[in-house]
Amino acid sequence: MKSLIKKAIVSVITAGLMTLSTLSSAVEKPLKVGFVYVGPVGDAGWTYGHDEGRLEMVEKLGKNIETTYVESVSEGADAERVIRKLAQQGHDLIFTTSFGYMNPTLKVAKQFPNVKFQHATGYKRGKNVGTYSARFYEGRYLTGVIAGHMTKNNVIGYVGSFPIPEVVQGINAFTLGLRSVNPDATVKVVWINSWYDPAKEREAAESLIAQGADIINQHTDSPAPVQAAQDKGVYAFGYDTDMTRFGPDAHLTGSMVHWGGFYTDTAKAVLDKQWKPEDVWGGFSAGMVEMAPYNKAIPEKVIAQVETFKEQIADGTFTIFEGPIKTQDGSIKVSEGTKLNDGDILSMNWYVEGVEGSLPN
Template identity: 80%
Template sequence: MKKLLKQTAAILMTAALSSLAMASAEKPLKVGFVYVGPVGDAGWTFGHDEGRREMLESLGEEKVETTFVESVAEGADAERVIRTLAQQGHDLIFTTSFGYMNPTLKVAKQFPNVKFQHATGYKRAKNVGTYSARFYEGRYLTGVIAGHMTKSNTIGYVGSFPIPEVVQGINAFTLGLRSVNPDAKVKVVWINSWYDPAKEREAAESLIAQGADIINQHTDSPAPVQAAQDKGVYAFGYDTDMTRFGPDAHLTGSLVDWSGYYTDTTKAVLDKNWKAGDVWGGFAAGMIEMAPYNKAIPESVVKQVEALKAELSNGELAIFQGPIKAQDGSVKVAAGTTLLNSRLTI
């Protein structure tokens, strides 16, 4: 009788362990996202959240469960939010702003079994990868369009922070501008914020008052496009298609599609073949695309831009090709030298 009871207990224990194993195997992967702005910003954060939603739809809710925290300030608050997501059992965490770099690395050391992916950063660890897009490719093309479309030869640029990614974009835009219009100049107003519609609009209106007849931006709201629409000048949106905010003003914009990256990265974790590394995609990778062209752009200019886009995609065109000089006249890229596959700024 005792032997029978032991056998029965063993069978029940095996069944229980088997049930636990099945439940564990069926548990969806928890993926967290930390956003610097609100999901409704119509720009940077909206684009990332769109990528999250498309990833979820592609992989299925039975495999993946997502959480996002929006409007997280860079710094101590970011560290708190990232740590909380890790403590809540998230297996993969995407931190989507440059200022999250050091907080991400700090939390990653405390949670070595959690995978982290940091957007636009350059520091990596065993469980921290980085990713970004070649924003400058789209910036260069908007510069070419601006060079053809401006009448005042003054372009206004609403900048967020003077960090490498933003400076790189302004440089690429200026090189595209001057490739077709050497007399054109770019005026920049820094607002020291990623998302502040009031400041963004104020900066755009200030630039228009200074003679800018085209406005570009590296900020997250459509306020500069709306200001351009109200003032009767042109504008380029950013991250997502902002045509609806200024149908007459919006010439086009450099779009970023994160959906493929988020899907592939999450699938790599599910398949247990994720490795920390760096992803940096442009037109060729499908990460960068152009918004629809305004009918005001001459057909010849659109054809030129599409031809340049093809050259960027196949590697025939190098944007940062010397000689390139800084404003003080110092040589930053020597003649015969090209900055390729580098996140260096000039």
């Protein structure tokens, strides 16, 4: 009888330990986080910047998360397939990091209501879809101020990806900064209709240099425009990440984006069951936009002026898109004392005075 009682007690204890072990495993199960990238991770630019943010999140949250990424995913049907596969594989949180992923993200999100989705640079949200972006144009304005001081030809070249508001904002902010210190300077834009295409980016940069541009700016993902500027002996601004090493003489600075803080905060919110589908749009004040190191060729007084603008933008005492602002034909678009609201900026489809050429439809 004692033997039977002993066996029963051992069985109960064993069962209890197994239950505790199961509960412990459930509690310690890491949050699975997926990333969809439009280009290769590489070593500079948009996708590289997002992956740096992912790695920062991993460093800060450690064993609480497990991450996966898929690179070079084209926008459209391929994106939908990749996003769905990540959801099917049990990812709890998925970041889709390109504008063209917007509709595929929303479609998959409806099919997986328990998965949280975050879409970069989009404007459509859902019950389980949030959006996020950075105020890239804040850094663009500062590069414009530098260009205005550094150009000799008063012609600046700009390599554009797609003619969408996100890119147009940057061109306009850059031009406003440029002409605030050099009213005679103008901006020429070449569109390549791609986010990442080093060959096209370099070709566009070289075309602009051939047209007299002595400074190149870009809203594309590879360092090819900076490399072209280095080879041709002109200046350039990088984008997303520090591209100095690709053109140490050419690279003046660049508007960079820091995603790590946002990725970490978002994953923590999901872990803490505090996540909500919001729209996040941060700039200097939020630490999402930063400037790359300044080239020694830039005079100290110019750097001081730029740093003052940066502080004023961050604390709200200076607003980039505040009137009077004129369109290309010289007519007033934003009257004096009026500021564009976020909706106006997010739907921007016109050029400011100083940008040459027409904006593609």
